[in-house]
Amino acid sequence: MSTATQTPTATDSGRTPSRATRLLGDRRLPVLVTATLFLAMYAAGLSRYTNYGFGEPQVFLNLFIDNGYLLVAAVGATFVILSGGIDLSVGSVIGFTTMLTAWLVEKQGLPILVVIPIALGVGAFGGFLMGYVIHNFEIQPFIVTLAGLFLFRGLCLVISKESISIGDSTVSSLAQAQASLGVGFLSVGAIVSLVVLAVAFYVLHYTRFGRRVYAIGGNEQSALLMGLPQGGTKIAVYTVSGFCSALAGLLFTLYIQSGDPLHATGMELDAIAAVVIGGTLLTGGSGYVLGTLFGVLVLGLIKSIIQFEGTLSSWWTKIATGVLLCAFILIQRAMTTRKKT
DSSP, X not given: XXXXXXXXXXXXXXXXXXXXXXXXXXXXXXXXXXXXXXXXXXXXXXXXXXXXXTTSHHHHHHHHHHHHHHHHHHHHHHHHHHTTOOOOXXXXXXXXXXXXXXXXXXXXXXXXXXXXXXXXXXXXXXXXXXXXXXHHTTOOXXXXXXXXXXXXXXXHHHHOSSOEEOOOHHHHHHHHOEEEOSXXXXXXXXXXXXXXXXXXXXXXXXXXXXXXHHHHHHOHXXXXXXXXXXXHHHHHHHHHHHXXXXXXXXXXXXXXXXXXXXXXXXXXXXXXXXXXXXXXXXXXXXXXXXXXXXXXHHHHHHHHHHHHHOSSOTXXXXXXXXXXXXXXXXXXXXXXXXXXX
């Protein structure tokens, strides 16, 4: 009696991962989900608000105009989160930059072209100091950047307890400048934010520094054993975040044309939400800066839909953001669980 030799199949051996497992293990999945969500929301807006001009090209371009400063801040936060850290000082640095810019331009009479490098330098130096403390004193980023949050918000009040309006003609000209695209226009802030996005994409995916950021975020001990400059990279990502926060503050100043101690309160949470919704793992090491773009666009589209609806409170933006965050954190959890198994 002969026995037939059977070749083990993928199901029998259990070694070949199923389609669902492969899908959950794909690092591009969160970005694809976010992009699909954005397209679905935009299509729903087109079908519901056709008679209200939702389909106009300028409505889409306004997503970049109204959220350019948030995109820049979220790009900086992406660097930090990819490295496995967190930066809670983003909103305070943005608010401080608006106050510093308004005070230097209006009270001290400095031209805006001189104020811009000063503001960017202060923001980058603040990020450098936080990164230095985090690395050299081995303190959790949450604690250090929380201290930075209070420090920069307090410095806002040191400059002035009242709002400072900017009446400078150069600032007004920059705020009103537009680049025509034929079907619509983009503001200076929107153009700057897209340039920052392109630079960040190149740095993260085509430079040694970008690979170091991913390596440290993926497994810090392994990166250390490989001889990667862990300390320098950590300090650099917080410096980048501080620079981007200051630049976001300058763009926000152009958008609002004033400085106020309460400007950008809580914006660090919006930036982190955009990064997470864009598919970057909170544990670090996985994510794409293009996902951050879609995360910002999703948040901006939520605001636009609420405005077109007209009957909903602006607080629904926070509710929708919270729901999306929970959904994407669950996706991240499923992905990391699949990788471990």
